[in-house]
Amino acid sequence: MFSKLHLLGALALSLTCLAQTELIRDFKGGLAKLPQEKLSTEVFDQKSPALKLDSSGVKSGQFVGHTFYVYQEAAQALRGKTIEFRIKTKHVAGNAALGGTFRVATSPGNELRVTRSFSLNTPVGDQFQEQSATFTVPNLDNIAHVNVQFGFRQQGEEQNLWIIDEPQFRYAENSSSVQLPTDILGLSALLDKEPLVLVEDGKVKFSIVIPAAADPIAKLAAEELQLHCQLAVGTEIPIRQEADGQEISGPAIHVGGTMLAQKFALQPVNLPPESWLIARNGENIILTGGDTPGATYNQATSTRGVATGTLYAVYEFLERTFGVRWYWPGKYGTVVPPAANVKVTRLLQTGTPSYSTRGFLYSIPRDPEISTAEFTRWYRRNRVGSAHGNPLANHSFNAWPKKFGASHPEYFALQVDGRRKTDEVAGGHVCLSNPEVLKETIREKLEYFEKNPGAGFASVMPGDSFGLYRCICEDCQKPLQPERAPAGTASNLVWGFVNKVALGVAEKMPDRYITCCAYGDYRQRPDFPLASNVAVTLCYSAQPRSDQISKNKWRAMLDEWRQTGAALYIWEYWNNSRYSRGVYGAPAVFPRHLQEFMRLDQGQVRGRAMELSNIDGDGVSFSYWTDWIYDALNVYVVSHLMNDINCDVEKLLDEYYPAFYGPAAVPMRQFHDELELAWTRGNYSDGWNWETCWVKTYPPEFVDRMMALLRQSVELCAGQEPYLKRAQKTLAGYLPFERNSFLFREKKSQTNAPKITVPQGTAKPLLDGRPDEEAWQKAAVIGNFCDSYNIYEQKAGTEMRFLVAEGTLFVAVSATIPPERNEIKWADDLGERDSL
Numbered sequence: 029m030f031s032k033l034h035l036l037g038a039l040a041l042s043l044t045c046l047a048q049t050e051l052i053r054d055f056k057g058g059l060a061k062l063p064q065e066k067l068s069t070e071v072f073d074q075k076s077p078a079l080k081l082d083s084s085g086v087k088s089g090q091f092v093g094h095t096f097y098v099y100q101e102a103a104q105a106l107r108g109k110t111i112e113f114r115i116k117t118k119h120v121a122g123n124a125a126l127g128g129t130f131r132v133a134t135s136p137g138n139e140l141r142v143t144r145s146f147s148l149n150t151p152v153g154d155q156f157q158e159q160s161a162t163f164t165v166p167n168l169d170n171i172a173h174v175n176v177q178f179g180f181r182q183q184g185e186e187q188n189l190w191i192i193d194e195p196q197f198r199y200a201e202n203s204s205s206v207q208l209p210t211d212i213l214g215l216s217a218l219l220d221k222e223p224l225v226l227v228e229d230g231k232v233k234f235s236i237v238i239p240a241a242a243d244p245i246a247k248l249a250a251e252e253l254q255l256h257c258q259l260a261v262g263t264e265i266p267i268r269q270e271a272d273g274q275e276i277s278g279p280a281i282h283v284g285g286t287m288l289a290q291k292f293a294l295q296p297v298n299l300p301p302e303s304w305l306i307a308r309n310g311e312n313i314i315l316t317g318g319d320t321p322g323a324t325y326n327q328a329t330s331t332r333g334v335a336t337g338t339l340y341a342v343y344e345f346l347e348r349t350f351g352v353r354w355y356w357p358g359k360y361g362t363v364v365p366p367a368a369n370v371k372v373t374r375l376l377q378t379g380t381p382s383y384s385t386r387g388f389l390y391s392i393p394r395d396p397e398i399s400t401a402e403f404t405r406w407y408r409r410n411r412v413g414s415a416h417g418n419p420l421a422n423h424s425f426n427a428w429p430k431k432f433g434a435s436h437p438e439y440f441a442l443q444v445d446g447r448r449k450t451d452e453v454a455g456g457h458v459c460l461s462n463p464e465v466l467k468e469t470i471r472e473k474l475e476y477f478e479k480n481p482g483a484g485f486a487s488v489m490p491g492d493s494f495g496l497y498r499c500i501c502e503d504c505q506k507p508l509q510p511e512r513a514p515a516g517t518a519s520n521l522v523w524g525f526v527n528k529v530a531l532g533v534a535e536k537m538p539d540r541y542i543t544c545c546a547y548g549d550y551r552q553r554p555d556f557p558l559a560s561n562v563a564v565t566l567c568y569s570a571q572p573r574s575d576q577i578s579k580n581k582w583r584a585m586l587d588e589w590r591q592t593g594a595a596l597y598i599w600e601y602w603n604n605s606r607y608s609r610g611v612y613g614a615p616a617v618f619p620r621h622l623q624e625f626m627r628l629d630q631g632q633v634r635g636r637a638m639e640l641s642n643i644d645g646d647g648v649s650f651s652y653w654t655d656w657i658y659d660a661l662n663v664y665v666v667s668h669l670m671n672d673i674n675c676d677v678e679k680l681l682d683e684y685y686p687a688f689y690g691p692a693a694v695p696m697r698q699f700h701d702e703l704e705l706a707w708t709r710g711n712y713s714d715g716w717n718w719e720t721c722w723v724k725t726y727p728p729e730f731v732d733r734m735m736a737l738l739r740q741s742v743e744l745c746a747g748q749e750p751y752l753k754r755a756q757k758t759l760a761g762y763l764p765f766e767r768n769s770f771l772f773r774e775k776k777s778q779t780n781a782p783k784i785t786v787p788q789g790t791a792k793p794l795l796d797g798r799p800d801e802e803a804w805q806k807a808a809v810i811g812n813f814c815d816s817y818n819i820y821e822q823k824a825g826t827e828m829r830f831l832v833a834e835g836t837l838f839v840a841v842s843a844t845i846p847p848e849r850n851e852i853k854w855a856d857d858l859g860e861r862d863s864l
C-alpha cells in the first residue's frame with residue numbers, strides 16, 4: 029500500500045513537468061537530416077530516428093553532443109523571455125553526465141554575449157525520461173542566434189552512450205526555477221573602473237527611477253529608498269518615473285523593472301520570488317528582485333503572502349551602502365548614519381532568503397509610543413515574511429460539526445458510547461477512514477485554493493484531544509500502533525489521511541501544499557513516505573538552548589521527519605521559557621544560542637515561525653507580545669539569520685551597541701553578554717524553574733549588578749537623544765526581571781499543604797455543576813489558595829468543597845474568571861490555542 033502511495037506521488041510530480049507550454053521550435057523533424065552515424069533508428073521514443081550520443085572512437089576530453097539553434101527574427105523574438113530546453117533522455121552506457129550551455133550571440137560579428145551552463149540528472153532505469161533547463165534571454169538588440177550546446181564530455185576509455193529524443197524549445201511556464209541572470213551584468217561591471225559618486229560633500233548626485241508601469245511594490249521600494257537616503261543626507265531626492273519607451277539616463281538608482289533592468293532581463297517577473305539583486309551598470313545602480321505580479325500596496329507592506337524581492341533589494345542596499353539599521357520599530361529604533369560622501373565602485377550582490385517562511389506569532393505588542401503599523405513596517409524592513417502564505421498547520425475540522433453534524437453524522441468519529449462526535453467540543457473529530465470524508469476534504473481544500481490564489485498551504489489536521497475522541501470504527505483502529513504510544517499511536521492513521529488529501533489535491537493543483545502539525549499522538553513520523561506536496565509543521569517547545577540535550581532532541585526530530593520526504597517547517601516556542609514555574613520576567617532567549625540552534629536545521633527546514641511571549645512579567649497572559657524589549661534584539665538577529673543563515677552574528681552585535689546606544693555602548697554590551705553567559709553556564713538538570721532561575725542562574729547579586737549597568741547606561745546618555753530614550757526604554761523593559769528576583773529573595777517559596785477533614789453527608793448531591801443545593805451545605809470548604817510558590821498575587825479565586833455520602837467522595841470546584849478576562853473561552857470555540 030505504501031509503495032503505491034509513493035508511486036502516485038511521483039506521478040503527480042511528473043504532471044508538473046509535462047505542462048504544455050507554448051512551443052517555440054521542435055527540432056525533431058531536423059534530426060532525420062543528420063548523418064547516419066549520429067542517429068539511432070532502433071531506439072527512439074515515439075518516432076524514428078533519435079539522436080545518438082556515442083563516445084565510440086572519441087578521444088578522452090572531447091565533447092560529444094549537438095547544438096540546437098534558433099536564428100535571427102525567431103531569436104530576436106525571444107528577447108526578455110524565459111525559455112525552456114526540453115528533451116527526452118535514455119541512458120544506455122557509461123558514467124558521463126549530460127549537460128549543456130545556453131548561448132546568445134549578437135550581430136554584427138556574431139559576438140557571444142551571454143552563456144549559461146546547466147547539468148541534467150542521470151535517470152535511474154532504462155526508460156526515456158523527460159528533462160529540461162530554463163534560461164532567460166537578455167533584452168538585447170540584434171540577437172543573431174540563441175542556441176543550446178548539449179551533450180557530455182568523454183573522460184577516459186569507458187564507452188558512454190545516450191539516446192536523446194524530442195528536443196524542443198518552449199516558453200517556460202513560470203520563472204521560479206530561473207536563476208538570477210547576473211553573468212552579462214557581472215561581465216559589464218568589469219568595465220566600471222571609476223567610482224560612481226552618489227553623495228558628494230552632502231550634495232545628492234543621483235535620482236531614483238521607477239518604471240512607467242511601476243506597481244505598488246516598486247513604488248513602496250522607491251519611497252523607502254528616498255526616505256532613508258534623505259534621512260542620511262538631509263536633502264530631498266527626486267523620484268522620476270519613466271515615460272513609455274523613454275529611458276532616463278543617470279546617475280540614477282533604478283528600482284524594479286525599469287528599461288535598463290529590462291535590457292538585462294532583470295524585470296521582477298523574471299526573477300525567482302523573493303530573490304534580490306543589486307548591480308552597478310555604468311552611471312546606474314539597478315535594484316530589483318522577484319515580486320508577485322499584481323500585489324497591492326497593503327500586501328507589500330504586510331509580512332505575509334506576497335514576494336517583494338525589489339523591496340528587499342532596496343533594504344539590502346540601504347544596509348550595505350548607507351549603513352541603515354532597523355533595530356527597533358518606530359522612530360527610536362532606526363539608525364541612519366549621516367552620509368556626506370557616498371560612492372560605490374563595482375557592485376554586484378544577489379541573494380534569496382535562506383528560509384522561504386520567516387515569521388513570528390504574537391508579534392505585535394501594545395506600546396503607547398509605537399503604533400501597530402510601525403511594528404509591521406519594522407518586520408517588513410527586516411525581511412520577515414513569505415511569498416506563499418502560511419505553512420503552519422492547525423486543527424482543520426472545526427467548522428464541520430455545524431456544517432455536517434445534522435446531515436452527515438457518519439462523517440464524524442465514532443465514540444465508545446456508540447454515538448458520533450457531532451458536537452463541537454475539542455473542535456472537529458472525523459472518521460478518517462470514511463471515503464466520503466476524504467472526498468469532501470479534498471473538495472474543501474481545492475475550493476479554498478481556488479478562492480485564495482496566493483495561498484500555498486491548507487491545513488488538514490484532526491481536532492485537539494490527544495486521541496481522546498479519536499474514531500473507534502474498525503477501519504480507523506486498524507492503522508493504530510499502540511506500541512508507539514504516546515507520540516506515534518495514530519501516526520499512520522493521521523498521516524495516511526493527510527497524504528491521500530495531498531495526492532488528491534495534487535491531481536488538480538500540483539503546486540499547493542497540504543500541511544499538518546507533528547503533534548499529539550501523531551507527533552512521530554508515519555511508516556511510509558509522504559507525497560512531495562505534504563508540509564509538516566514541527567512543533568519544538570523546549571527553550572532554544574544550545575546545550576547538548578536540546579540539540580540532540582531537535583536533531584532526532586529532524587532526522588526522523590526528513591526520511592518522509594515532506595517539506596519541513598518549524599513552529600518554535602520562544603515563550604515557553606518565559607512562563608514555566610515561577611520564571612516570569614527572566615531572560616531566556618539569546619542571539620548566539622539561536623544561531624547555534626538554527627545551524628542544526630540549516631538546509632533541512634524550509635521555514636520557521638517563532639511564537640513570542642504573550643505572558644508578561646506578572647504571569648498574566650495577553651493576545652499580544654508582552655515585554656517586547658527582551659526579544660527585540662533576538663528578533664533582529666534571527667531575521668538576519670533567516671535571510672542569510674551564514675550571516676555573521678558577532679558582526680551584527682559589534683555594530684549594534686555603539687550604533688544604537690552611543691555613549692552607553694560599553695555597559696549595554698556588558699549587560700547583554702553577561703546575561704547570555706550566565707544563561708549558557710546554567711545547569712538545567714532540574715528543569716527551568718524558580719530555583720534554577722532566581723537562585724542558580726540569576727542570583728540576587730547578579731541581578732543587582734545587571735540592573736546597575738542599565739541604570740548607568742541611562743546616566744551616560746543624559747541629554748543625548750535618541751540614545752537616552754533607548755536606554756530608558758531598555759531599563760523599563762527589564763524592570764520585571766528585577767521585580768521577580770526580589771519576590772523570590774524576600775518571600776522565599778513555601779509550600780501550602782492544608783489538611784482537611786471531609787464530613788459525612790446524609791444524601792448524595794446532584795452532579796449538575798452547582799454546589800448550592802442542600803446536600804453541599806455539609807461539605808468542607810477550602811479556598812484562599814496560593815500558587816505553588818506562594819509568591820504571585822492570585823488574580824482569581826477558587827473554592828473547593830469535599831463531601832462523603834453513601835461511600836462516595838464528592839468534590840466541587842468553583843472558579844472565578846480573572847478580572848482582566850472579560851470572557852471565557854471553551855475549547856470548541858478556539859482556533860489557535862486552548863486557554864482558560
Ligand SMILES: [Zn+2]
Nearest residue numbers: 459499501504
Ligand atoms: Zn472511523
